[in-house]
Amino acid sequence: MHRALAAAACAASLTFGTGALPAEDLLSYKLSGEVDTEATASSENTSSVFASLAPFQEVSAEGLVDGKIAFSRKYTTLGLLDFTAQDAAVLSHQTGATVEIPSLLINELYTDVNFGDLLYLRLGKQRLKWGAGFVYNPSDPVNPPKDSTATRAVREGVPAVKAELITPVVSFAGFGVFFDQLRESGVGARLSSSALPGTDLSLSGYWSNSESWTAALNASVAPLYEVPGWDTLQVWFEGGLSGRARYAAFADGSVAGSAVLGSYDGLQYSFLFGASATLPEIRTMVITEYYHLSEGLGASELEAVYSALGSSAPGVAAASAAWLAELARRPARQGKDYLFVSLTQPSITDTGDPVLDKIGFRGSALVSLTDLSSFVQAAIVTSFVAESSVELGLIWAQGGTMTEFGNSPAGISGSITVRVFF
Amino acid sequence: MKRVCAIVIAAAFCLPLAAESFPEGDPLAYIDAVDSVMLPVNCKARMAVVDTYSTGTDRSSEGFFVRKNNKVVWVATAPASQKNFALLRSEDVFYERFATTNKVVKTSATASSRGGETSNLDLTRFNTNLDYAARYIGEESLDGKACYRFELRAKNRKLAYSLVHLWVDKATRMPVKKAFFAVSEKVLKYYTVTQSTMKDGRAAEVQMEYVDALKPEDRSRIRLFDVTPLTTVPDQFFTKEYLESGRLFPYDF
Numbered sequence: 001m002h003r004a005l006a007a008a009a010c011a012a013s014l015t016f017g018t019g020a021l022p023a024e025d026l027l028s029y030k031l032s033g034e035v036d037t038e039a040t041a042s043s044e045n046t047s048s049v050f051a052s053l054a055p056f057q058e059v060s061a062e063g064l065v066d067g068k069i070a071f072s073r074k075y076t077t078l079g080l081l082d083f084t085a086q087d088a089a090v091l092s093h094q095t096g097a098t099v100e101i102p103s104l105l106i107n108e109l110y111t112d113v114n115f116g117d118l119l120y121l122r123l124g125k126q127r128l129k130w131g132a133g134f135v136y137n138p139s140d141p142v143n144p145p146k147d148s149t150a151t152r153a154v155r156e157g158v159p160a161v162k163a164e165l166i167t168p169v170v171s172f173a174g175f176g177v178f179f180d181q182l183r184e185s186g187v188g189a190r191l192s193s194s195a196l197p198g199t200d201l202s203l204s205g206y207w208s209n210s211e212s213w214t215a216a217l218n219a220s221v222a223p224l225y226e227v228p229g230w231d232t233l234q235v236w237f238e239g240g241l242s243g244r245a246r247y248a249a250f251a252d253g254s255v256a257g258s259a260v261l262g263s264y265d266g267l268q269y270s271f272l273f274g275a276s277a278t279l280p281e282i283r284t285m286v287i288t289e290y291y292h293l294s295e296g297l298g299a300s301e302l303e304a305v306y307s308a309l310g311s312s313a314p315g316v317a318a319a320s321a322a323w324l325a326e327l328a329r330r331p332a333r334q335g336k337d338y339l340f341v342s343l344t345q346p347s348i349t350d351t352g353d354p355v356l357d358k359i360g361f362r363g364s365a366l367v368s369l370t371d372l373s374s375f376v377q378a379a380i381v382t383s384f385v386a387e388s389s390v391e392l393g394l395i396w397a398q399g400g401t402m403t404e405f406g407n408s409p410a411g412i413s414g415s416i417t418v419r420v421f422f
Numbered sequence: 423m424k425r426v427c428a429i430v431i432a433a434a435f436c437l438p439l440a441a442e443s444f445p446e447g448d449p450l451a452y453i454d455a456v457d458s459v460m461l462p463v464n465c466k467a468r469m470a471v472v473d474t475y476s477t478g479t480d481r482s483s484e485g486f487f488v489r490k491n492n493k494v495v496w497v498a499t500a501p502a503s504q505k506n507f508a509l510l511r512s513e514d515v516f517y518e519r520f521a522t523t524n525k526v527v528k529t530s531a532t533a534s535s536r537g538g539e540t541s542n543l544d545l546t547r548f549n550t551n552l553d554y555a556a557r558y559i560g561e562e563s564l565d566g567k568a569c570y571r572f573e574l575r576a577k578n579r580k581l582a583y584s585l586v587h588l589w590v591d592k593a594t595r596m597p598v599k600k601a602f603f604a605v606s607e608k609v610l611k612y613y614t615v616t617q618s619t620m621k622d623g624r625a626a627e628v629q630m631e632y633v634d635a636l637k638p639e640d641r642s643r644i645r646l647f648d649v650t651p652l653t654t655v656p657d658q659f660f661t662k663e664y665l666e667s668g669r670l671f672p673y674d675f
Contacts, residue, residue: 032505080668112669117656120667129524129666166664168657194515194662200528222528225515226578231530278533350534352475352640387502421502 027078031422033067038417045411047401049310059092067422079111079124082157108157120164127157128175130190130204131272132220132236135332135340135366136291138270139216139240141206142177142188147331148340148366149375149408169195183209192218198225212243232278239271245295247330268295283350289340296336299371303402310401334404335370358384366405373399373406391417444558449572452595453556453588459595459624461548462651463491469646471540476639483536487545488652492553493660494546498536509535511546512660514578518542519665526666540632540642553577554586561592564599565614568592583610594618596625601635609635616643625649 044057064086071078084107089100110124131137135148142160147153162175170193178185186208194200200220207213219237224230245264272291278284297305305327309320332338342364348356363378379393395413399406446452461467466488473481484500498507498521507521509529518529529535531543547553554574562571574586585603590596601612617629626649632642658664 032502034503117658120669122667127524134525164663164667166658166661166667168661171658171661171663173663192663198515198528200662220528225528225530228530228532232533234528276527280532283534352473352477352479352481354477354479357479383503389503421505 027071027073030070030072031067032070033065033422035420035422036062036064036066036417038062038415040413040415042410042413045397045406045408048407048409048411049306049401057093058090060088060090062086062088080108081106082108105156107155110157118165118167120166122160122162122164125157125159126162127155128160128162128177131216131238132200132218133238133272133274133289133291134287134342135289136272136338137238138272138291138293139204139214139218139238141208141211141214141240141242141246142186145329145331145333149331149405169193177208181210184211185209186211188214198222211246214240214242216240229280232276232280234276236274237271238274240269242268244268247295247333248326268293270294283346285342285344285346287340287342287344290338291340292337293333294336296370297334298336302334302371302404306402306407332366332368332375332404335368337369339367339369341365358382368399368404371399371403371406373397373403375405375408387422388418388420391415391419393417444570446570449556449558450551452570452590453550453572456588456590456595456597457548457550460597460628461489461646461649462624463489463549464652464655465489465650466652467646467649469496469545469644471536471645472643473540474639474641474643476637486648488655488659489548490655490657490660492549493657494548495660495665496545504536507536508665509542509545510660510662510665511542513552516542516546517662517665524666524668526662540644544632550574550588556588559587562589564589567598569598594620596620596628611635613644 039059039061041059042057064084066084067082069081071080084105085103086105087100087102090098092098106125108124108126110122110126113121113123115121128140128142130140130143136146137143142158144156144158146155158177158179160175160177162173164173165171170191173190173192174187175189176185176187186206188204188206190202190204192200192202198221200218202218204216204218205214217237217239220234221236222231222234224233245266245268248264270291270293272289274287274289276285276287278286305323309323327334342362344362345360347358347360350357360381360383361379362381363376365374365376367374374397376396376398377393379391381389381391383389393413393415395410395415397405397408397411401407444452457463466486468484468486470484471482475481482500483498483504485496485498487494487496492511492513494509494511496509496511498504504521506519506524508519510517510519510526514531516529516531516533517526518535519526529542532541534541536545550556554576557573557575559571559573562569569589569591572588572590574588576584576586583602584605585607587599587601587603588597589599591598596618597615599612599614602610604610611632611634613630613632615628616631617627618625619627625646627645627647628649630644630646632644634640
C-alpha cells in the first residue's frame with residue numbers, strides 16, 4: 001500500500017510535470033551512484049541477553065547498487081529516482097543456516113514542478129529535509145529515524161507533497177505526508193531564514209492524528225565565522241516538543257514477566273547540541289553531539305527490560321518478541337542521554353604524496369550516558385584506483401550485560417568494502 | 423603658525439597628485455570592466471581543474487557554476503565520487519553540500535572543500551571591487567604585454583588574502599597575472615592566464631595556472647569554458663534552502 005501510494009503519487013506528478021513544460025525542450029537523464037561489495041565477519045556477543053534469541057557469529061557478504069537517476073527538461077528538474085538494489089547473503093552462521101535476501105528499495109521517486117522562480121512543488125516519495133543533527137533529529141517526526149549504529153543504512157523517504165516558497169530572506173515550506181493508515185497521515189510547515197549573519201534558523205510544526213503535534217526549533221550558528229583559522233567552527237541546537245511520545249514506553253513492560261507497554265500520551269521533549277570544526281591545512285573534521293530524550297529509559301528501567309529479556313520464566317518468551325521489536329524501533333534512543341564524537345581525516349596528506357594522499361581515516365564513538373555502554377566504529381579508506389575505494393572497517397560494542405550497547409548481538413565486526421562510483 | 427598650517431594643508435591636497443593617476447579614468451569602473459571581460463556579471467560556465475604536485479601525481483575535477491555578481495553556485499560533475507558536491511557563495515557566506523548525503527553545512531572562504539591549491543574563494547571570487555579596495559600603481563610590461571598594475575586590499579578579514587596585485591593587459595582588458603600575499607606581504611601564490619579565447623569583446627574560454635609560491639612545483643590549472651551570459655538569475659537560487667532541496671541547479675549544462 002505504501003509503495004503503491006508513492007508510485008501513484010509520482011506517476012500523477014510526472015504526468016503533471018511533463019505537461020507543464022514546452023514539449024520542444026529536450027529531456028535529459030543523469031545517472032550517478034555506487035556499486036558496493038562487502039564481506040563482514042562478526043563475533044557473537046556472548047554477554048548479550050539476545051544470544052539465546054539471535055546468536056550472531058557469522059560471515060556474510062553483500063552486494064548493492066545505490067543509484068540515482070535524475071531526469072530533467074531544460075532548467076526545471078522533472079524528477080528523481082533513488083533506488084537501492086541489494087543482495088545480502090549469510091555465508092556461514094553458527095547455527096549452520098545460510099540465507100540469501102535480494103531486495104529492491106525505492107528510496108525516493110518524486111517530481112518537481114516550478115511555478116516561476118519562487119514556488120516549488122515536489123510530489124512523490126521523498127526525504128523531507130529536517131534538522132541540523134548528524135546522528136539524531138529531535139525535530140523530525142516524519143522521516144524514518146536515523147540509525148547511527150548502521151552507517152550504511154539508506155534512509156527511505158515518505159510519500160508526501162511539499163510546496164516551498166523560497167525567497168532570499170525567508171523560506172516557507174508546507175507539506176502533507178501520506179501513510180497507509182489515514183490517521184497516520186499528517187500535515188506540517190517549516191519557516192526558515194539565514195538573514196541573521198552567520199546564523200541559520202528554522203521553526204517547524206507537524207500534526208497527525210496518530211502522533212499528535214510536534215513543534216521544533218533549529219538553530220545553527222558559526223560564532224567565529226569572521227576569524228580566519230576559526231571560521232569553520234560551528235555550533236547547533238535542535239529541539240522538539242511533542243504532545244505524545246514517539247515510542248511506546250516500557251513503564252509497565254519493564255516489570256519482568258509483563259508485556260504491557262506504557263502509554264504514549266503526555267508532553268515529551270528532546271534536544272540536541274552539536275559542534276564541529278575543521279582544522280586548517282590538516283583538514284581533520286571533528287563533530288560532537290549530545291542529545292537527550294525525555295521519553296528515554298533510565299538505567300534501572302533498561303536493566304529491568306534486559307533482565308526480563310534474559311529471563312527463562314514462562315510467559316516472558318512470548319513477551320520478548322514485542323519487546324525486541326520495540327527496542328529495534330529505537331536504535332541509540334533507548335536511554336535518556338547520549339554523546340557522539342566523530343573524527344574524519346579525508347586523507348593523511350594533501351600534498352600529492354602518491355600513498356598518503358590516498359589513505360583516509362574515520363572513527364566515531366556513540367556513548368549512552370544513561371548506562372555508560374558504547375558503540376565504536378572505525379574505518380581506513382583507501383582510494384588508489386580512480387573512481388573507487390577500498391574500506392577496512394571495525395565495529396565494537398561495549399558495555400555490561402544490562403546495557404543498551406552491551407547487548408548488541410554482534411560483539412566485534414570486521415568488514416572489507418570495495419566501492420565503485422559511477 | 424598660520425603659514426605653517428597653510429603649507430601643511432596645501433601639501434595634503436597635493437599628495438593625491440603625487441600618486442600616479444590612472445590614464446583611463448576611474449580605476450574602479452575599469453576593474454569592473456576587467457571583471458566583465460573575464461566573466462559577465464550574470465553568467466554560467468564550466469570549469470575543469472587539474473592539480474599537479476611535485477611528486478608527479480595529478481588530480482582532476484570538473485564542474486559548472488552559475489554566477490550572479492558575488493553569488494555563485496559551483497556544482498561538481500567529476501570525479502564520480504564527487505558528483506552532486508556543491509559549493510554556494512552568497513556574498514560573504516559559504517555553504518557546501520556533501521556529495522553523498524545531500525546535507526548542507528556552512529563552510530569558510532579559506533577552506534578548500536574540493537582539495538588542491540584552490541580555496542573556496544578561488545572558485546567563487548569574480549567581483550573584485552566587492553571583495554577588495556583597488557588602487558592603481560602604474561604601468562608595467564609582463565610577458566611582452568603592456569599592462570596596468572593594481573593593488574587590491576581585502577575589505578574584510580574573511581577573505582583569504584589581505585593583499586593582491588593584479589596585472590591587466592591594456593589591449594584586451596584581460597587579467598594577465600594575479601599575485602596573492604600574506605599579511606606579512608610575502609607572496610603565497612599567484613596565477614597567470616596561460617591562454618584565452620576572446621569572443622565579442624569578452625572571454626569565451628580562459629586557462630589559468632595557480633602556482634604555490636612556497637612550493638612552485640604544486641600547481642592548479644583551471645580552465646573556464648562555455649562561458650554563457652544570462653539575462654537574469656533569481657536571487658533565491660543562492661540560498662541554503664535551494665541547495666538543500668537537492669534540485670539540479672536550474673542552469674545545469
